[in-house]
Amino acid sequence: MQARSCLYRPPLGLLAPGQRSQLFKALDLSWIPVNLGAFVLMFIVFWVGVGPGIAKAEDPRFSFAFGSKGSGNGQFVNPYDMAIDSTGNFWVVDSGNSRIQKFNAKGEYLAKFGTEGFGNGQFIESVGIAIDSGDNLWISDIYSNRIQKFNAKGEYLAKFGTEGSGDGQFSWPMGMAIDSTGNLWVVDSTNHRVQKFNSKGEYLSQFGAQGSGNGQFQEPANIAIDSTGNLWVVDSGNNRVQRFNSKGEYLSQFGTKGSGSGQFLFPFGLVVDSTDDVWVSDVENTRIQKWIPNRPTTKTEAANEVTTSAATMRGTVNPNGLETTYRFEIGTTSEYGFSVPAEDKGIGSGKSGVEVSEKLVGLKSGTTYHFRVVATNAEGTSYGKDETFTTK
Numbered sequence: 161m162q163a164r165s166c167l168y169r170p171p172l173g174l175l176a177p178g179q180r181s182q183l184f185k186a187l188d189l190s191w192i193p194v195n196l197g198a199f200v201l202m203f204i205v206f207w208v209g210v211g212p213g214i215a216k217a218e219d220p221r222f223s224f225a226f227g228s229k230g231s232g233n234g235q236f237v238n239p240y241d242m243a244i245d246s247t248g249n250f251w252v253v254d255s256g257n258s259r260i261q262k263f264n265a266k267g268e269y270l271a272k273f274g275t276e277g278f279g280n281g282q283f284i285e286s287v288g289i290a291i292d293s294g295d296n297l298w299i300s301d302i303y304s305n306r307i308q309k310f311n312a313k314g315e316y317l318a319k320f321g322t323e324g325s326g327d328g329q330f331s332w333p334m335g336m337a338i339d340s341t342g343n344l345w346v347v348d349s350t351n352h353r354v355q356k357f358n359s360k361g362e363y364l365s366q367f368g369a370q371g372s373g374n375g376q377f378q379e380p381a382n383i384a385i386d387s388t389g390n391l392w393v394v395d396s397g398n399n400r401v402q403r404f405n406s407k408g409e410y411l412s413q414f415g416t417k418g419s420g421s422g423q424f425l426f427p428f429g430l431v432v433d434s435t436d437d438v439w440v441s442d443v444e445n446t447r448i449q450k451w452i453p454n455r456p457t458t459k460t461e462a463a464n465e466v467t468t469s470a471a472t473m474r475g476t477v478n479p480n481g482l483e484t485t486y487r488f489e490i491g492t493t494s495e496y497g498f499s500v501p502a503e504d505k506g507i508g509s510g511k512s513g514v515e516v517s518e519k520l521v522g523l524k525s526g527t528t529y530h531f532r533v534v535a536t537n538a539e540g541t542s543y544g545k546d547e548t549f550t551t552k
Contacts, residue, residue, distance in 0.1 A: 226267030231257050234269035243291045245312065251289060251297060258283045260299065260314065273314030278304050281316035288382075290336040290344065292359065298336060298344060305330040307346060307361065320361035325351050328363035335382030335430070337391070339406065345383055345391060352377040354393060354408065367408030372398050375410035384432040388540065392432055394440065399424040401440055401451070411538075419445050436540050456484045456535035457513070460544035468525040468552045473500070475533030475544055476513045482537035483509045488518050490531045494546050504536065523551050 227236045237256025244250055249270065250263040258276035260283075263269055274283050288300035295312040306321035307330075321330045332349040339345065342359040353368035354377075368377045378397025385391055389406040400415035415424045429441035438451040461474035473488045485504035489496035500518045507514045516533065523529065529551070533544040 224267065226263065233272065234261070234263070236261075240287045241289050243289045243297075245291050245295045246293075247295075251291065253286050253289050253299065255283070255286050258286070260286070260289070260297065260310075262314070271314060273310065280319065281308070281310070283308075288334055288336045288347075290338050292338050292342055292344075298338070300333040300336055300346065302332045302334065302349075305333060307333060307336070307344070307357075309361065318361060320357070327366070328355070328357070330355075334380075335384075335394070337383045337385045339385055339389060345385070347380050347383050347393065349379050349381060352379065354380065354383060354391070354404075356408070365408065367404065368393075374413070375402065375404070377402075381428045382430040384430045384438075386432045386436045386540070387434075388436075392430060392438055394427050394430045396426055396428055399427060401427060401430065401438065414451060415440075422449070422451075424449075453539035454480050454482060454537075455540040455542045456480055456482075456486075456537050458486075458533050458535045458542045458544040459513075460532045460547045462547060463531065463549040465519070466549050466551060469523050470519065470521045471523065471529070471549050471551065472517050472519045473531045473533075474515070474517045476515055477507060477533060477535040478511070478513045479507060479509050479535075479537060480539075481509055481511050482539060484535055484537040486516050486533060486535040488531055488533055490520065490529060492527065492529060494530045496530060496532075499534075507535075509537075525551050527551050 227234060229235060229237060231237065236254050239252050240255045241253040242250055248265045252261045252263065254261050259272050259274035261269065262271040274281060276282060276284065278284060283301050285303040286299050286301045290298045296317065297310045299308050305323040306319050308319045309317045311317055321328065321333065323329065323331065325331060330348050331351045333346050334349045335347040337345045343364065344357045346355050346357065348355050352370035353366050355366045356364040358364055368375065370376065370378065372378065377395050380393050381396045382394040383391060390411065391404040393402050393404065395402050399417040400413050402413045403411045405411055415422065415427065417423060417425065419425060424442050425444035427440050428443045431439045433439065436453060440449050440451065442449050457478040457480060459476045461476060463471045463473050465472040477484065477486050483506065485506050487499045487501060487504045489499055491497040500520065507516065527550065528548055530546055530548050532546050535542050
């Protein structure tokens with residue numbers, strides 16, 4: 161296999177450099193460098209740029225890396241995106257070599273599939289990958305304007321999409337995400353929209369239109385889904401990230417054009433981590449920014465009034481300006497298992513700490529209990545630190 165020349169392509173990895181979206185379709189931009197993209201996110205933990213609403217990563221350290229430039233097994237030309245399957249293997253979009261490569265958790269080469277072309281199982285400009293609960297791989301290809309599906313062995317299964325602006329058609333399909341019900345959400349970049357498909361690739365719905373208003377896009381690039389099912393979309397041309405609910409209804413946004421903290425010059429890559437914090441590649445500012453949703457602030461306080469059969473759990477919750485509810489989780493291990501009260505209680509939408517408490521009765525004497533305060537608002541859920549008490 162002969163590697164193709166390094167033309168500019170829209171890399172989906174968090175650190176890939178690039179230019180403004182109106183340059184995407186130029187064919188003579190071979191001078192623009194392309195980095196390893198998503199690999200840096202996976203194996204190097206670092207931080208650039210801190211400001212209001214942005215958190216600083218702790219303990220930056222290099223873990224490991226693999227790969228070099230080339231067309232041999234384990235080598236890459238423009239590896240734009242990657243995903244991890246249920247067994248911990250890495251699947252890498254090796255775009256410049258028109259293939260997908262598979263590696264184990266140590267970065268050791270295992271397998272590959274794909275060749276250059278427009279046929280089934282072939283690629284021209286693959287840029288995005290998503291893996292469903294059955295370990296099937298979904299690959300987006302911007303120049304063939306289609307999504308292809310492969311099984312865990314890399315065997316071709318199906319495809320959908322043609323060039324156009326109708327339902328189920330694409331103009332540069334890029335980032336993808338799969339929700340908890342198995343539906344596939346595809347960023348249809350130069351149609352300025354996001355489309356939703358079921359697990360068979362059948363069109364379901366769409367949202368978005370060209371513009372700069374709420375819920376509109378200017379060549380969006382990537383998408384991620386948080387633990388509550390909300391959709392986060394990088395609106396590259398408008399230098400912002402927008403959030404939508406699972407129906408595609410607009411909720412909120414952050415980011416403006418600029419180089420200050422919290423501003424963007426062509427945001428591109430997007431990851432929502434396990435705590436629902438949002439990481440965004442700020443390409444022309446050559447940095448990564450981390451955004452923490454305005455979830456409640458929680459602190460579990462020491463229990464008091466502890467007797468042989470009762471105790472009072474205590475905590476402090478700051479709603480941070482949004483309607484907030486709270487509960488305590490309790491159990492004999494840090495797995496908890498019970499919540500008090502049975503239904504979460506509201507504490508309003510203030511911007512300062514609110515003391516909360518719940519009394520427990522009917523406890524076993526001489527027993528150690530674990531508990532923590534949990535609070536939820538429209539931006540997400542926060543968990544206080546685990547505390548313990550022992551009945552007398």
